[in-house]
Amino acid sequence: MSFARTLLQTTRALRSNASPVQQALNNKLFYNATRNYAVAFTRDKPHVNIGTIGHVDHGKTTLTAAITKRQAEKGFANYLAYDAIDKAPEERKRGITISTAHIEYQTDNRHYAHVDCPGHADYIKNMITGAASMDGAIIVVAASDGQMPQTREHLLLARQVGVKRIVVFVNKVDAVEDKEMLELVEMEMRELLSSYGFEGDETPIILGSALCSLEGREPEIGEKKVDELLEAVDTWIPTPERQLEKPFLMSVEDVFSIPGRGTVASGRVERGVLKKDSEVELVGKNNAPIRTKVTDIETFKKSCDESRAGDNSGLLLRGVKREDVLRGMIIAKPGTSKAHRRFLTSMYVLTKEEGGRHTGFHTNYKPQLFIRTADEAAHLTWAEGSAEEKEDKMVMPGDNVEMVCEIHKPLAIEQGQRFNVREGGRTVATGLITRILE
Ligand SMILES: Nc1nc2c(ncn2[C@@H]2O[C@H](COP(=O)(O)OP(=O)(O)OP(=O)(O)O)[C@@H](O)[C@H]2O)c(=O)[nH]1
């Protein structure tokens, strides 16, 4: 069995507690996938990472399924039914998306990896790492509801993780009689985008119905709108410039072992190019980096000789035990990255309306810090000798503050990097590392 296939199946088995029947179905799906869509990963088109974001139940998964269906008709994707995207049994029972699904399709111009992000507030933790690998996003907003709290929270998070441009899909227009209502939703979305620093006036907004497209009904609001959406995505979201010249760095998102072969770490390559059989270091979570060699590379379900910035790759690590590799570590060219525990940060504290805290907090605040794929216990204090320290200032929602952050275990972090601060299941602040202290 090929490395690629084993990797895929192992991931599946690990991710879901699927019944044997479901697993067989999954395997069949994969089999069909490889047979029909022989466009396995090639570098003949620019690659872009996107995803669907937005409030719970607004139709992100339905739209994702509709896109794959439409592109499959053009030979550019495998059709993934709604159920195949929302596939873990746990999710089915609850009817909400838990883990983010990675989906692949093409247009005439580009190759896309698409993450269907969960919408429910409890699962934003997953979205943070999902959104971290997005170059652009499709925000789905149901015409029947208009913008909702998670529409706003996801927009803010998208901005924070570096998404520069967004396309809006106003969904469920089939369920809305009143045309003025549609205009209102569009207008409000433009305002909201602008208020979060996106180009609200120029952003393409497509009004349609994902369900109609998926069910092959009312093409005027169905598949035609999905085509328009993809055109907008193709033109509005720029092809990112990959940092190919810089030393290799990938943040570990997932770890698993392949019996008889070893440990695989997967994630999105942030920068650089890695050739098979290169030496790398695992940095973070530990005091000393772990040196190893990458003996096989898989990108988009296909074994290949190199992995480069922007790719979602699985790296087979020689002689490393599975339990030694942790999510949140980074894999980098030896000697190019160091783990740190203390830094100075500039932070924005979210307001109640943005889903943040209702009350302020004092120095010695202990939330959870999310950076790249890592989450780590953090300790926030005023800088020693600062005016805020002297007056024991209280930080209020809506404040911009400069604080010292100490994390429980060291992580490979750099000046200029962004992170999120969360507490009790909600994002309470976003920040920027301004100086490494230790
Ligand atoms: N009328 C109508 N219903 C739709 C449309 N698109 C989706 N729906 C329905 O809306 C419900 C939610 O759709 P999903 O695609 O699961 O929404 P989601 O945003 O992925 O939801 P979460 O992942 O739980 O956040 C389902 O019952 C869909 O059938 C549409 O265009 N029109």
Ligand SMILES: [Mg+2]
């Ligand atoms: Mg969903």
